[in-house]
Amino acid sequence: MIKKLFRFLFKIFCWFVFCSFVLVLIYKYVPVPITPLMVIRSFENSENNIPKGWKHDWVPMDKISNPMQKAVICSEDQNFLNHNGVDFKAVQKAFIENLKGKRIRGGSTISQQTAKNVFLWPGRSWLRKGLETYFTVVIELCWSKQRILEVYLNSIEMGKSVYGCEAAATFWFKKPASALTTYQAAAIAAVLPNPRVYKANPASTYIQKRKVWIVKQMNFFGPLRFENNEK
Numbered sequence: 690m691i692k693k694l695f696r697f698l699f700k701i702f703c704w705f706v707f708c709s710f711v712l713v714l715i716y717k718y719v720p721v722p723i724t725p726l727m728v729i730r731s732f733e734n735s736e737n738n739i740p741k742g743w744k745h746d747w748v749p750m751d752k753i754s755n756p757m758q759k760a761v762i763c764s765e766d767q768n769f770l771n772h773n774g775v776d777f778k779a780v781q782k783a784f785i786e787n788l789k790g791k792r793i794r795g796g797s798t799i800s801q802q803t804a805k806n807v808f809l810w811p812g813r814s815w816l817r818k819g820l821e822t823y824f825t826v827v828i829e830l831c832w833s834k835q836r837i838l839e840v841y842l843n844s845i846e847m848g849k850s851v852y853g854c855e856a857a858a859t860f861w862f863k864k865p866a867s868a869l870t871t872y873q874a875a876a877i878a879a880v881l882p883n884p885r886v887y888k889a890n891p892a893s894t895y896i897q898k899r900k901v902w903i904v905k906q907m908n909f910f911g912p913l914r915f916e917n918n919e920k
Contacts (some may be wrong), residue, residue, distance in 0.1 A: 709808075713827050716807065717836060720747040724844050725810050727852055734850065744848075744856040748866055750839045756871040757854050758838060759913050760878035761845075763906035766799040769838070770915070774800040774829040775822070801825045803841045835915040842866075846884045847877055861889040875903040 727743050750758075762769050775798060797805075804824035809817055828837060847857035857877050858866040869877070873889075879899040880887035887896055 709824070709827060710831075712808070713824070713831050716840065717832050721807055721840055721844055722747070724806050724852070725808075726806055726846060729810060730846075730850060743850040743852055744860060745843075745852040746855040746859075747843045747853065748855045750835060750842075753839075753842055753854055753866045754869045754874060755913060756874040756907070757842065757858075757866055757869050757877070759907045759910060760871075760874040760903055761842065761881070762799070762838070762913070763910050764875075764878040764881060764903050765802070767906065767910065769799050770834055772798060772800075774798060774825040798825075799841050800829055800837055802845065803837055804828055806844045806846075807840060833915065845881065847880065848889070849885050851884070857889070871904055871907065872900060875900045875907070878903055 723745075727745065731743060801821055804827075805811070805817075805821050808824045809820055832840075843853040843855070845854075846852055847854065848860055851857050851860045854866040854869075854877065858864055858869050858873075861877060862869065862873050876889040876892055876896065879892070879896045880889050887893065889896065892900060
């Protein structure tokens with residue numbers, strides 16, 4: 690019985706690995722039409738008597754303004770182009786700051802957030818964190834950095850029932866993502882810590898300060914180059 694159980698579990702494991710790699714390879718070329726978070730938020734809205742549905746329009750990277758690309762990197766993961774999925778320095782910094790009792794964001798990278806948003810569900814369990822790490826490794830192996838950022842920019846929650854920068858640009862500024870200015874892109878990036886509470890436009894005092902900080906980081910960051918990161 691024990692041998693049969695182990696064989697059964699091993700088969701499940703192999704099928705999971707196979708299916709996950711196939712899905713990751715598909716999304717390397719195909720737009721991500723829907724994420725688990727979109728479905729979960731939709732049901733949450735229904736329970737709160739809010740209409741179901743969401744705003745989400747996939748656009749290729751060349752339809753996303755350079756400021757928007759830089760804004761999320763400078764806001765969320767400034768070492769994105771250099772790490773292999775996990776930024777251990779950021780994790781260490783977050784751990785130290787949390788011990789001090791300061792309210793800061795965690796050390797998740799853009800790659801980890803992409804893995805979580807596209808393949809998993811929100812939560813803090815060890816199982817979800819383990820799966821997040823697994824999918825992060827897989828997408829870093831299979832996708833280029835540019836593809837990871839493209840999927841991230843098209844899938845991340847950027848407002849109540851608003852997903853992706855194209856929908857966010859239309860929702861917050863009545864324009865396509867390709868036309869976003871530096872400060873508009875920074876405003877959208879500024880709400881990412883809590884997009885269902887913060888507003889990109891009109892910006893609160895906190896978002897305004899964060900927006901200015903992001904723009905400064907964008908100026909320090911310099912040109913955004915992916916050439917050496919393509920697979």
